[in-house]
Every structure is written in structure tokens, then in C-alpha cells.
Amino acid sequence: MNRKRLKSLGLVVALLPVPLLWCVLFSMGGLNRARDWSMDLRFWLRGELEAPVKVVYVDIDSKAIDAKEIGGWPWSRHYFATVARTLIEEAGVKVVGIDIVLSDSGVAEIADLEKLIAGNREFGRYLHSDQPVVLAASFSGNQFRDVNGNLYRRELPRLSDGLPPIDQIEGPEVPNFMVGHRAPPYAPGGVGLIDTDFGGTRRVPLWAPTNVRTYFHLSIEILRRYWDVGDFGVKVNGDVLEFVSEDGQLLHSVPMLDGQMLEVNWFSKWNSSAQNPRISFADVYAYAHLLTSGDEVSEASAREFFAQDDFKDAIVLIGPVDPLLQDLAPTPLDPEPVPKVGVHGNVIKTIASGIYLQRLPPWQIYSIVFGLTIVVSVMSSWGGGSSGLARLLAILLMLGYLYLSIHWFIDNHLVLPMVTPVGSALSTTLLAVGWQAMREQKAKGRIKGMFGTYLAPMVVESMVESGRDPELGGHDAEITAYFSDIQSFSAFSEVLTSSQLGELLNEYLTACTDIIQAEGGTLDKYIGDAVVAMFGAPVDLENHAYKACLTSQLVQVRLDELRQKWISEGDKWPALVHQMRTRIGLNTGDCMIGNMGSRTRFNYTMMGDNVNLAARMESGAKSWGSFNMVTEATRDACEKHGGDRIVFRPLGRIIVKGRSKPVPIFDIVGLRENLSADTFKCIDLFQQGMAHYYRRDWAGAAERFQQSATLEPVQPGRDLGVKSTPSLVYRGIVAEMERNPPPADWDGVYVMTEK
Structure with missing residues (x-):
């Protein structure tokens, strides 16, 4: 790593x-809010589930509230008695749950007490016979005063918050019926809590301890009767609520959160007609009234109404749905508020189906958080x-x-x-x-601040990308080394002032450097007028030899343009500047690449024998009348990746000073697209001359070199700064060979005596 x-x-x-x-x-x-949103998304993507039991809703809606035969709200208990009795005895409903706390504690003074008492007695007598009807009780956070006038506040006792002593936990508001002017109120026994967790629709308390007794949720009391479980058949066992038969057999267990809460698994939207059949309370009461009307047609119509399959063995929930009754809230499947009586229906379906939402324990959640994050x-x-x-x-x-x-x-x-x-x-x-x-x-x-002024930009970028600070040391890599030098530059300092010399060099070096870097090369250093560069490091270039050869020709073209510019500037520059030429030497091979120097000052550079050989190509080019001299390794690598765009001609084999093995050398004539037909004829004649030269046919070689000399792309006397050409050099070598023939074992290798 x-x-x-x-x-x-x-x-x-x-x-x-x-x-x-x-x-x-x-x-x-x-x-919590974001968590609830993610739950809503999951419910929405999952869609509806098939209900395990039939749950029918009888709505206390605006139609029922406005019905003349029933009267204004609050209603006489007579209507609840009639509807509950008819649904159970005539329609075959198994259990009826009422989602309203039927308490007389808030009855208005203008109420008809006689009518109220009569209705209460009727409903009380019906409930007293142990009918499968469950009434609502609620903590709902309201305040009340006891018989002594002391103010108390009812709050749902949450186990997760820690419970006070049991004798300090006030019970919920329960249904109580006034059955006489002086008689104590009647408190029905079949009640269940309708509270939800903080008034929402996601979690409900399945039970709550109080100083009176333990109260179970409305849905639990409904299912206890639906499954014919006895009065003491519901038990709390740690984080599980159990339904137990009279002989002690476990019938059903309900997992709870924090030992009390059930997370509701919502089965459907409120307005799902298939899952939630709904009927107005007014319609049920009207048909119930018709059963005793004495009219055969009306009674038959009523019996047909109560015979519908939705009622048979169903659970009926009577609850408020009119917005004026203010019992609405959004659900995971209903973003807009809907009647909260639907919460009890979905709790019933959750428990009856046994399909509970499963959550991971905290330590597993924290493990996922840290694991996924890391x-x-x-x-x-x-x-x-x-x-x-x-x-x-x-x-x-x-x-x-x-x-x-x-x-x-x-x-x-x-x-x-x-x-x-x-x-x-x-x-x-x-x-x-x-x-x-x-x-x-x-x-x-x-x-960049440390090295940007004297290192190539790509070198700096390479340091940044590597994530390492510059340090001493290097590695071996195949590159193409580039050396260039201005012809006869020492004479320039004799005819130019220091400011002129600086201006000239800056313009020339800028042009060379821009081309080198544009072609992917890396500037190593300037040594006076000399430019040292490398291709293939630190940025890898598969075609580094081709890029180096191409750069040499682009530099020569740019120098031609600069000479024309300097000439056009008139007397600003002496004639020597108009004749400026540069020689370039290239070699390809393995070199040591890296930061060399002291620990406080170093340079990204190249070292090795192949670097020295590139320098010999530049310095030796003068001896061969070439301005671009390269080794065979560079020529071969260039042609491999650049095809024949770069035109070479062989200049023979030499042994440079400091080496013992001969090196084939080549002159870069130019870019193929820029060469004339005469230049290609020159190359052909020159190669013929080399063939005669190696055969010791001095006369044949001299003739070919004389012919190629007249076709050279640059000519002494015609082109400024040109003093010789390869053809002229070899014509001189052949003349010397004619005067002093080489020994019999001569193999055509020329030994360089100068660097």
C-alpha cells in the first residue's frame, strides 16, 4: 500500500x-423524522398486503352526525347499543370495537338527562351480559380533578421513560354511564386503550400499568374476544405479550419494542375498498331500525344488508372519520391525514397475521454504520x-x-x-x-513554490500526484535523452552586450522549452545555451523516441522562423545572430532517473552511459555536417511508433570517445511531408556513395557524394550558418582514403578523437 x-x-x-x-x-x-420518511418509502415500494382477518369500518361521518333520526352530537348510547347488537346478532360480526371514549364527564348542561340516562341504561344492560364489544379508554394527556378537587394529569406510562411507583400512575379516562340521578355511574369492564405513541400512527402501546389495573390496547382486547381467550389469558412476559389458553397453552406471542410498544405493519391505505370496507354509522342504524319496522319489504331489505359477506365473522371498528371530530393523522401509506381508527385495524391485522416488523438491536445498527462508513x-x-x-x-x-x-x-x-x-x-x-x-x-x-521555478511543470505534477515529497534517489527507466547546443555560441558573447545576449537566449530557450514540453518532454536543465531534456520520464511515453525526433524538427523549424524575425528587425542584431544554428543529439536507452544532488538542493535529472552517448551525438554532429544526429536505437524506436514520418539517413558507424564499441549513427533529414523530391534523390545518392565507400570503391563513392552534395536540403553559402553537409564531409573522408588507404582489416568504423 x-x-x-x-x-x-x-x-x-x-x-x-x-x-x-x-x-x-x-x-x-x-x-426520527428522516427515519420515518425512509419507512414511508419502504411501505410505498412494498405496496399493500392481503389482510388475514376481515375488518369493517363503521364511520361516524358527517352523514351520521347530520342524520335527523339520530340527532346532534353527542349521541345517546341507545344508538351504539342498537348498532352493536344488530351487527353481532343479525350480521354475524364476531367483535365490535368503539374508538371513542364514551364518558359522561363532559356532558353539556343543556343535554336531555332523561334521554341520556335511558340510552345509558339500555347500552349498560346490553354490555352487562358480557357481549363481544370493546369500548375505548385513553390517557391522551388530559387533566382532571378528583373528588377532593386535586388537579391531576393523565399521561401514558412509558416503560422506556422509566416508571414511577405504581400507586402514582393514574389510570386512563374510561367509559362511564350516568344511569340515575343519584345512582353511581356504570363503568363497563370491556375496555381497551386507543392511545398511540405521541399521537402518531407508527407505534402503539400494547399495555400500560396503572394504580387501578393493567390496561391492554383496544386491538388486544378485540383479538382476545375474537380468539375466545379468557379474561386472564393475556400476559406480559418481558418483551413479549402472550395470548394463553385456559389450560396454559401459548396461542400467540407478540414481540414488543421497549417491552411495551408494537410497530404497526401497515397493510393498506385508508381508502382501499378491498382491504377496508366502510359503511356509514347512519346506514347501519337505519337498517337496524328497519328490522323492527313491521314492514315486510323494509325488514327484508335490512336482512339482506346485514347478510352481506363483509360482516360475517368480521371485526367491526366504529370510529370518527369526520374532520370536525379532529381524530386524523397521516400514516406511512397516507401522506395526507386520515382517520386514526385505521391504526387499530392495522394493529389487529399485524398481530393476526404474525407479520411483524423486525429491527436490529442497537449494537448491530452501530456496526453497520461504522462498517459502511469506513x-x-x-x-x-x-x-x-x-x-x-x-x-x-x-x-x-x-x-x-x-x-x-x-x-x-x-x-x-x-x-x-x-x-x-x-x-x-x-x-x-x-x-x-x-x-x-x-x-x-x-x-x-x-x-510548486519550492520547485516550480526550476523544474518542468510535469515533474512538479508528478510529485503532487505521487503524494510524496521530493527526495534523493532514482530508478532505471528507458528514455530518450535530448541535447542541443547553439553552433559557435562562444563567438556571440564577443559581439553582443550582456543585455542583448540575455534577450536572445531567453527568446531562443523559451521557444525550445515550449516545444519540448508540448510534445511531452521534460526539461532537465540549461547549461548556458545548451538545452538538456528527456522524453519518457517522469511521465511515461511509449513513443518517447518518436516524440524526441519530432521535437528536434519542430525546434529547427521554429529556429528558421526566429532567424527571419531577427533579420526583419534590421540593425538590432549583428549578422552572426542571423546565422544562428543549433545542433541536436538524441539517444534511446536505459538511464538512471531521479532526484540527484544534496539533501538540501537537488534536481530531477538523468544519468548514465546512454545519457553520455546522447551528448556525444550532439557534439559529434558538427564533424558529420549534421544538425540532428541520433543513434540506431533512437532510429529503430522512432520508426516502431512513428512509422516513416521522420526521414533518416545512415551516417556510418563510429566509436565515440570513451567507448570501445562502434555505434551506428543517423542524420534526421526532416519530416517526410516537408521534403522535396531533390532531397529524396540526395538521400538515395548518399546511400549509394556509402555502399561504394564500404567496398573501398573510392572513385565511385566520391562521384556519388559529389552528386548528393549539390542536392543537400541545406547548402553552405546559400543558407545562413551552414558550413558543411554530410555529403561534403564524406567527400573529404573519401579523398583522404584515396591518399592514405586504410589497412586490410578496415571495417568502415570511424574512431572519434574528440567529444
Whole structure:
């Protein structure tokens, strides 16, 4: 693992307080709203479930409230008695639940007490016979005064908040009926809580301890009667509520959160006609009244109404749906508020089906948060060449986890944490990537400030990308070394002032450097007028030899343009400047590349025998009348990657000073697209001359070299600064061979005596 990746990993470790903060927010309920949103999304994607029991809703709606035969609200208990009795005895309903606390404590003074008492007695007598009717009780946070005038507040006792002593827990508001002017009120026994957790629709308390007795939820009391479980057949056993038969057999167990709460598994939307058949209370009462009307047609119509299959063995919930009764709230499947009586229906379906929402224990949630955060943030801030793939995998991992969270909820009703781990992973990743970007920018600025003035920009970028500070040392790599030098530059300082010399050099060196770097080369150094560069390091270039050869020709073209510019400037420059020529030498091979120097001052450079050979190509070019001389290794590598665009001609084999083996050398004539037909004829004649030369046919060689000399692309006397050409050089060598023939074992190799 490289240093940059280790730094990324260390940064992620330093940011571990971020997922810790998310876990704290989760445990303290700070993410509840976002958590609820993610649950709503899962319910919406899952859709509706088939109900395990029939639940029919009898609506206390505006139609019922406005019905003349019933009268204004609050109603006489007579209407509840009539509807409940008829649904059970005539329609075959198994249990009726009423989602309104039927208490006379708030009866208005203008109420008809005689009518009220009569209705209460009727309903009381019916309930006293142990009918399958469950009335509502509620804590609902209201205040009341006892017989002594002391003010008390009813609040749902939550086990998660810690319970006070049992004798201090006031009971809920329960139904009580005034049955006489002086008689004590009647309190029916079949009641169940209609409270929800903080008034919402997601969780309900299945039971609550009080100083009177233990109260169970309305849905529990309804199912107890639906399953014919005895009065003492519902028990709390730790985090499980159990339905037990009279002989002690476990019939059904309900898991609870915090030992008290049930998370509702919503089966359908409120307006789902297939899942939630609904009938107005007014219609049920009207048909119930028709059963005793004495009219055969009306009674037959009523019997047909109560014979419909929706009622048979069903559970009926009577509850308020009119908005004026203010018992509405949104649900996971209903973003707009709907009647809360639907909560009890879905609790009943949840328990009857046994399909409970499963949640992980806190330690598993925290493990997922830290695990996903670490993996995603490490992959997102991963450095090196595989960083792009790592970031893609991080995105796929996040999407995969979200898919898994939804898929497992739909198939297994398992609630994997979504908001906390995803939020933690994203925020930690953003911080890590942002911190890393700032750190890299700071490092880049520091390195550029230290080295940008004397290192090539690509070298600086390479240092930044590597994530390492510059240090001493190097490595072997194949490159093409580039050396150039101005012809007879020592004479320039004799005819130019220092300011002129500086201006001239700056313009020339800028042109050379721009071309080198534009073609992917790296400037090594300037040595006076000499330019030293490398192709293939520190940025890898597969075609470095071709790029170096191309650069040499572009530099020569640019120098032609500069000469014309200097000439056009009149007397500003002496004639010597108008004749400026540069010689370039190239060689390709393995070299030592790296930072060389002292620990306080060093330079990114190249070293080795192949570098020295490139320098010999530049200095030796003068002896061969060439301005661009390269080795065979450079020629071969160039043609491999650049085809025949660069035109070479062989200049023979030489042994440079300091080496013992001969080196084939070549002259770069130019770019193929820029050469004339005479130039190609010149090359052909020159190669014929070389063939005669190696055969010791001095006369034949001299003739060919004489012919090629007249076709050379540059000519002494015609072109400024040109003093010789390869054809002229070899014509002179052949003349010397004629005067002093070589020994019998001569192999055509020319030994250089100068650098």
C-alpha cells in the first residue's frame, strides 16, 4: 500500500467521530423524522398486503352526525347499543370495537338527562351480559380533578421513560354511564386503550400499568374476544405479550419494542375498498331500525344488508372519520391525514397475521454504520491508478445497501437502518474527500513554490500526484535523452552586450522549452545555451523516441522562423545572430532517473552511459555536417511508433570517445511531408556513395557524394550558418582514403578523437 493510500486511510480513521455523532443522534431520536420518511418509502415500494382477518369500518361521518333520526352530537348510547347488537346478532360480526371514549364527564348542561340516562341504561344492560364489544379508554394527556378537587394529569406510562411507583400512575379516562340521578355511574369492564405513541400512527402501546389495573390496547382486547381467550389469558412476559389458553397453552406471542410498544405493519391505505370496507354509522342504524319496522319489504331489505359477506365473522371498528371530530393523522401509506381508527385495524391485522416488523438491536445498527462508513469513505478517497474504480465500487456499494434495505423489507419485513449508515457514510466521505483535496492543494502549492521555478511543470505534477515529497534517489527507466547546443555560441558573447545576449537566449530557450514540453518532454536543465531534456520520464511515453525526433524538427523549424524575425528587425542584431544554428543529439536507452544532488538542493535529472552517448551525438554532429544526429536505437524506436514520418539517413558507424564499441549513427533529414523530391534523390545518392565507400570503391563513392552534395536540403553559402553537409564531409573522408588507404582489416568504423 503506497503512502498516499495510507494517508487516506489515516484520514478516515481521524474522521471516525463523524459516524459516532450519527450514532448518538440516532440513539437520542434526532433522526426520527428522516427515519420515518425512509419507512414511508419502504411501505410505498412494498405496496399493500392481503389482510388475514376481515375488518369493517363503521364511520361516524358527517352523514351520521347530520342524520335527523339520530340527532346532534353527542349521541345517546341507545344508538351504539342498537348498532352493536344488530351487527353481532343479525350480521354475524364476531367483535365490535368503539374508538371513542364514551364518558359522561363532559356532558353539556343543556343535554336531555332523561334521554341520556335511558340510552345509558339500555347500552349498560346490553354490555352487562358480557357481549363481544370493546369500548375505548385513553390517557391522551388530559387533566382532571378528583373528588377532593386535586388537579391531576393523565399521561401514558412509558416503560422506556422509566416508571414511577405504581400507586402514582393514574389510570386512563374510561367509559362511564350516568344511569340515575343519584345512582353511581356504570363503568363497563370491556375496555381497551386507543392511545398511540405521541399521537402518531407508527407505534402503539400494547399495555400500560396503572394504580387501578393493567390496561391492554383496544386491538388486544378485540383479538382476545375474537380468539375466545379468557379474561386472564393475556400476559406480559418481558418483551413479549402472550395470548394463553385456559389450560396454559401459548396461542400467540407478540414481540414488543421497549417491552411495551408494537410497530404497526401497515397493510393498506385508508381508502382501499378491498382491504377496508366502510359503511356509514347512519346506514347501519337505519337498517337496524328497519328490522323492527313491521314492514315486510323494509325488514327484508335490512336482512339482506346485514347478510352481506363483509360482516360475517368480521371485526367491526366504529370510529370518527369526520374532520370536525379532529381524530386524523397521516400514516406511512397516507401522506395526507386520515382517520386514526385505521391504526387499530392495522394493529389487529399485524398481530393476526404474525407479520411483524423486525429491527436490529442497537449494537448491530452501530456496526453497520461504522462498517459502511469506513468502507465507503476509504474507497472514495483511495489514491493511485485504481482510484476511479474504487470510487465506482463505493457508489455501487451504497446503492447495493439501499437496494438490500428495501428488498429485505419487502420480502422479510426486516428494517435495516437506512438514514443513519447512509448519512454517516456520505458525510464522512465528503469530509474525507474535501480534506484530502485541501491537503493536496496545499501540498501542490508548497511543492510548486519550492520547485516550480526550476523544474518542468510535469515533474512538479508528478510529485503532487505521487503524494510524496521530493527526495534523493532514482530508478532505471528507458528514455530518450535530448541535447542541443547553439553552433559557435562562444563567438556571440564577443559581439553582443550582456543585455542583448540575455534577450536572445531567453527568446531562443523559451521557444525550445515550449516545444519540448508540448510534445511531452521534460526539461532537465540549461547549461548556458545548451538545452538538456528527456522524453519518457517522469511521465511515461511509449513513443518517447518518436516524440524526441519530432521535437528536434519542430525546434529547427521554429529556429528558421526566429532567424527571419531577427533579420526583419534590421540593425538590432549583428549578422552572426542571423546565422544562428543549433545542433541536436538524441539517444534511446536505459538511464538512471531521479532526484540527484544534496539533501538540501537537488534536481530531477538523468544519468548514465546512454545519457553520455546522447551528448556525444550532439557534439559529434558538427564533424558529420549534421544538425540532428541520433543513434540506431533512437532510429529503430522512432520508426516502431512513428512509422516513416521522420526521414533518416545512415551516417556510418563510429566509436565515440570513451567507448570501445562502434555505434551506428543517423542524420534526421526532416519530416517526410516537408521534403522535396531533390532531397529524396540526395538521400538515395548518399546511400549509394556509402555502399561504394564500404567496398573501398573510392572513385565511385566520391562521384556519388559529389552528386548528393549539390542536392543537400541545406547548402553552405546559400543558407545562413551552414558550413558543411554530410555529403561534403564524406567527400573529404573519401579523398583522404584515396591518399592514405586504410589497412586490410578496415571495417568502415570511424574512431572519434574528440567529444
